[in-house]
Amino acid sequence: MPQTHRDLARRWFEEVWNARRDAAVHELLAENAVAHMEGADLVGPERFLEARAALVGAFPNIRVTVEDVVADADRAVVRWSAAAHHTGELLGIPPSGRPVQFRGMTWMTFRDGKIVEGWDAWNLGGLLDACRAANP
16 A cells, blocks of 8 residues: 555654654655755755755764654645754754754655655754754
């Protein structure tokens, strides 16, 4: 039985973010997929993996919880939250060791069982401020 877009969206967060399965990125993201992330648009799995590596480098124990998924036709929207400790450098901000929490939403468009476009909306500025607060 084929997976629904709701299932694929949940799988993205569980396997790509929580299990850190690089293979899942290639399985779920189309080669020419566009990821509209906070601060940049990325094209393709390799560019996404680079961006994920930077975030995981700063927050190696990041855990994303899917709070809700709404799916219709070729789209799914995921409301999620994340928790981690800032133990690596993030955009020039030295590690603070502080726990951080943040929330966001991701809107995905699917074609042939793969994500072809995604939009992330989350408070990157608030996360950076929290990391800076411990590093005056």
